[in-house]
Amino acid sequence: xxFARRFLTxxxxxxxxxxxxxxxxELGSALDADWNSHLQELYEHFHANPELSFVEYETAAxxxxxxxxxxxxxxxxxGRTGVVAVMENGEGPTILMRADMDGLPMRxxxxxEYASTVMQxxxxxxxxxxxxxxxxxxxxxxxVGSARWMADNRDQWSGTLVLxxxxxxxxxxxxxxxxxxxxxxxxxxxxxxxxxxxxGYMPAGEIRYVPGFAMANVDTVDLYVKGxxxxxxxxxxxxxxxxxxxxxxLALQTLVxxxxxxxxxxxxxxxxxxxxxxxxxxxxxxxxxxTVRSYTDEVRQDLLSGIERVANGIAMAAGLPENLMPxxxxxxxxxxxxxxxxxxxxxxxxxxxARFGDxxxxxxxxxxxxxxxxYGRTDEDVPIFMFWVGGAPMDVWQEYQARxxxxxxxxxxxxxxxxxxxxxxAAEGMTAIALDLFANGVPSGDGGAAQ
Numbered sequence: 001x002x003f004a005r006r007f008l009t010x011x012x013x014x015x016x017x018x019x020x021x022x023x024x025x026e027l028g029s030a031l032d033a034d035w036n037s038h039l040q041e042l043y044e045h046f047h048a049n050p051e052l053s054f055v056e057y058e059t060a061a062x063x064x065x066x067x068x069x070x071x072x073x074x075x076x077x078x079g080r081t082g083v084v085a086v087m088e089n090g091e092g093p094t095i096l097m098r099a100d101m102d103g104l105p106m107r108x109x110x111x112x113e114y115a116s117t118v119m120q121x122x123x124x125x126x127x128x129x130x131x132x133x134x135x136x137x138x139x140x141x142x143x144v145g146s147a148r149w150m151a152d153n154r155d156q157w158s159g160t161l162v163l164x165x166x167x168x169x170x171x172x173x174x175x176x177x178x179x180x181x182x183x184x185x186x187x188x189x190x191x192x193x194x195x196x197x198x199x200g201y202m203p204a205g206e207i208r209y210v211p212g213f214a215m216a217n218v219d220t221v222d223l224y225v226k227g228x229x230x231x232x233x234x235x236x237x238x239x240x241x242x243x244x245x246x247x248x249x250l251a252l253q254t255l256v257x258x259x260x261x262x263x264x265x266x267x268x269x270x271x272x273x274x275x276x277x278x279x280x281x282x283x284x285x286x287x288x289x290x291t292v293r294s295y296t297d298e299v300r301q302d303l304l305s306g307i308e309r310v311a312n313g314i315a316m317a318a319g320l321p322e323n324l325m326p327x328x329x330x331x332x333x334x335x336x337x338x339x340x341x342x343x344x345x346x347x348x349x350x351x352x353x354a355r356f357g358d359x360x361x362x363x364x365x366x367x368x369x370x371x372x373x374x375y376g377r378t379d380e381d382v383p384i385f386m387f388w389v390g391g392a393p394m395d396v397w398q399e400y401q402a403r404x405x406x407x408x409x410x411x412x413x414x415x416x417x418x419x420x421x422x423x424x425x426a427a428e429g430m431t432a433i434a435l436d437l438f439a440n441g442v443p444s445g446d447g448g449a450a451q
Contacts, residue, residue: 027149027428027431027432028424028428030149031145031149031424031427031428031431032420032424034145034148034149035145035420035423035424038148039141039144039145039423039424040419040420042062042066042141042144043137043138043141043419043423044114044419045062046059046062046132046136046137046140046141047112047114047115047116047132047137047419048114048115048116048117048118049116049118050102050103050104050116050118050130050131050132050136050137051101051102051103051118051120051130052102052103052104052105052120052122052123052128052130052170053102053122053123053167053168053169053170053171053173053174054080054081054102054123054167054168054171054173054174054177055081055120055121055122055123056081056101056102056167056168057081059101059102059140059165060076060077060081060082060083060101060165060167061076063083063101063140063144063165064076064083064085064165066144066147067083067085067144067147067163068085070144070147070148070151071087071151072085072086072087072147072151072163073085073086073087073088074086075186075187078164078178078181078182078183078186079166079167079168079174079176079177079178079179079180079181079183080167080168080177080181081101081167081168082164082165082166082167082174082177082178082181082183083101083164083165084162084163084164084178084183084186084187085147085162085163085164086160086161086162086163086187086188087150087151087154087160087161088160088188089154089157089158089159089160089161090158090159091158091159092157092158092159092160092438093159093160093191093192093437093438093441093442094159094160094161094162094188094189094190094191095159095160095161095162095190095191095192095193095194095434095437095438095442096161096162096163096164096190096192096193096194096375097143097146097161097162097163097164097193097194097195097430097434098143098163098164098166098193098194098195098372098375099136099139099140099142099143099163099164099165099166099195100136100139100140100165100166100167100169100170100174100372101136101139101140101165101166101167101169102136102167102168102169102170102171102174103116103118103130103131103132103133103134103136103137103170104130104131104132104133104134104170104411105122105128105129105130106128106129106130106131106133106411106413107129107131107413108129108131108133108413109413109414110413110414110415110416111416112416116129116130116131116132117129118130118131131413133410133411133412133413133415134170134410134411135197135198135200135391135410135415135417135422136169138198138391138417138419138422138423138426139195139196139197139198139426140165141419141423141427142196142422142423142424142426142427142430143163143165143427143430145423145424145427146163146427146430146431146434147161147163149427149431150431150434156435157434157435157438157439158438159438160188161434162187162188162190164178164183166178169370169371169372172218172333172334172335172369172371173333173371174371175371175372175373175374175375176333176371176374179374179375179378184378184380184382189380189382190375190382191382191383191437191441191442192341192344192382192383192384192385192437192442193372193375193376193382193383193384193385194348194384194385194386194430194433194434194437195372195384195385195386195430196386196387196388196389196426196429196430197370197386197387197388197389198388198389198390198391198410198417198422198426199388199389199390199391199409199410200391200392200407200408200409200410200412200415200417201392201406201409201410202388202389202390202391202392203390203392203394203397204390204391204392204393204394204397204417204418204421204422204425205359205390205394205418205421205425206359206360206361206389206390207352207356207359207360207361207387207388207389207390207425207429208360208361208362208363208387208388208390209340209345209348209349209352209360209362209363209385209386209387209388210340210345210362210363210364210365211340211342211345211346211349211362212339212340212342212345212365213295213296213337213338213339213340213365214338214339214340214365214366214386215337215338215365215366215367215368215369215370215373216265216267216293216294216295216337216338216365216366216367216368216369217292217293217294217295217297217300217334217335217336217337217369218291218292218293218334218335218368218369219291219292219293219294219300219303219304219330219331219334220289220290220291220292220330220331220334221289221290221291221292221304221307221328221329221330221331222287222288222289222290222328222329222331223245223248223287223288223289223290223307223311223326223327223328223329224285224286224287224288224326224327224328224329225241225244225245225248225275225285225286225287225288225311225315225326226241226284226285226315226320226324226325226326226327227239227240227241227242227244227282227283227284227285227286227320227324228284228320228324229281229282229283229284230282231280231281231282232279232280232281232282233280235282238282238284239318239319239320239324240282241275241283241284241285241286242275242276242282242283242286243318244286244314244315244318244320245273245275245286245288247314247318248288248310248311248314248326249270249273249288251310251314252268252270252290252306252307252310253268254310255268255302255303255306255307255310256268256303259302259306260299260302260303264295264296264299265293265294265295265299265365265367266292266293266294266299266302266303267291267292267293267294267367268290268291268292268303268307269290269291269292269293270288270289270290271289271290271291272287272288272289273286273287273288273289274286274287274289275287290307292304292307293367293369294337295337295365296337300337304330307328308326308328311326311328312325312326335369335370335371335373336371336373336374336377337373338369338370338372338373338384338386339373339376339384340384340385340386341376341383341384341385341445342445343383343443343444343445344383344384344385344442344443344445345385346443347433347436347437347440347443348385348387348433348436349362351429351432351433351436352387352429352432352433355428355429355432356425356429363388370386372384372386383442383445385433387429389422389425389426389429390421390422390425391409391415391417391418391421391422392407392409392417392418393416393417393418394418
């Protein structure tokens, strides 16, 4: 990945440094001390005891315990297993900071002493090994670290701080569940929402961010291609769905290459093709499983409608009757694109760069998904901002880079982080941004989403 370095002007640096009333190294030193006295044990607990989406019962209870002990007014079971903590501290903006809590159904294969050996039933009752392969353990620990510092230094800020432990990010349902359960109605509506994500594709200590579209719309499409079964020796007596579906797979590639502008981003990937049971049987159905990625709502709609048009057109060309046209199922619980409000991104980037120097840079968007995006896609039109914190231990990063490779990263069973750096850098960054927003207000911009 290429990174475009961006540096502050003298005026922007002055503005970024105007808010913090504490010494530039005071916050970082305090978080390092808290790591040694409290946060390291908490991180290792979270890492060794992951839980799956919407069954994060013990994780949520520990988050609630930590935030309640820090002095926050805590509500549990918001959006099923979500946690909301509120601290009112005088007049000022309302700032919300979020961490996701769920692990992944994977067997951990890392060398750390506190590796997970957990087996757990998911919300459907199926048992899996569980691992924090996407670093949500660092997210929760960083949020607690920031929460503890803010509670201990209430003389440094004025306003309302809302902290949430969100369930079910890995299945794209947790943010929506919390919002439907009244996150913005039952609790103070935020003026801005800030979060981070530990990123294994970067070395520890580095920070990257993207103003505007940072992550993609993620749609899941199931396409059932009908046919007419027959003996494999007599294909002329049937309509082969394997051939029809194969033509659809190839034609779908033109949706991006020939129908989107070269300046627009889109991905259509057929991840699975299932059909038939035996060598000499022409089946009567093929099933394609497709992931679709985009940034804008317009491109998303063009790609989804294009899949239907291509599938139906090829089925008609094959001579299938109308009652055997393909069936297309689009998962309604899609993950919308993450749009970092440009004005908030500029302000937050200035704060991060003033604090961490050239360890911070803007970068390119990615086509992964994050349901953090939903906090900006509500009627309240709240501006949101997420930044990425490097997670790969430096020795591991250098070893792999010497071979021209990238070390195991998010969603790999071999992925583990430089935990202290991941937690303290993220906590310091989120806290510094929050302090600036409390002091200077939230900059006006596009709001939470570009439709």
